Amino acid sequence: MRMRSSGMKSEQVAERMGQWLGLSSAPVEEDDGSVFVAKEEDFKDSQRIRGTVKDREVVIFHHEGQYHALDLRCYHAGGPLHLGDIEDIAGQTCVICPWHNYTIALATGEGLYQGTDPLDPLRTKKWFSKGVKQRIHKVNVKNGGVYVTLSDTSIRCDSDDYACEKLKESENTVIKP
């Protein structure tokens, strides 16, 4: 069962996310390796912020009191996840990529898909996991600031293919499939 919990349409989000938010100066790395990306108050309008952490594009969602940081570009073909709708699917909060509707669990980075179990005589549709496809990162809040610590990139994740700084382009110039 899919329950949409974001009241904001992609076009509205796109308008608000036309620029990097909360980054009036270059991100500064803390002693613990975390990087400040925004103030908590910056999430009030769109509940999402995109930013760059050590040359990596990330999006941070604030949903029902929880922060989730992921690689910004979808693991499938580099779609802009900061423009995706947030939905509750099979008990997990997910972002739906605006390009081809791939479904990604915010807490785990798992790619989810709907299918049927061939052994089920009723062929009831269920949600299954493809495993972790989108890299997630750690988020901490300190003194009203939201900080992101990148996960261990020595273990490959599919979204790595689209995460490096050289691929960062505006929404108008990204090559769409």
Ligand code: FES
């Ligand atoms: S680029 Fe995200 S679903 Fe294709």
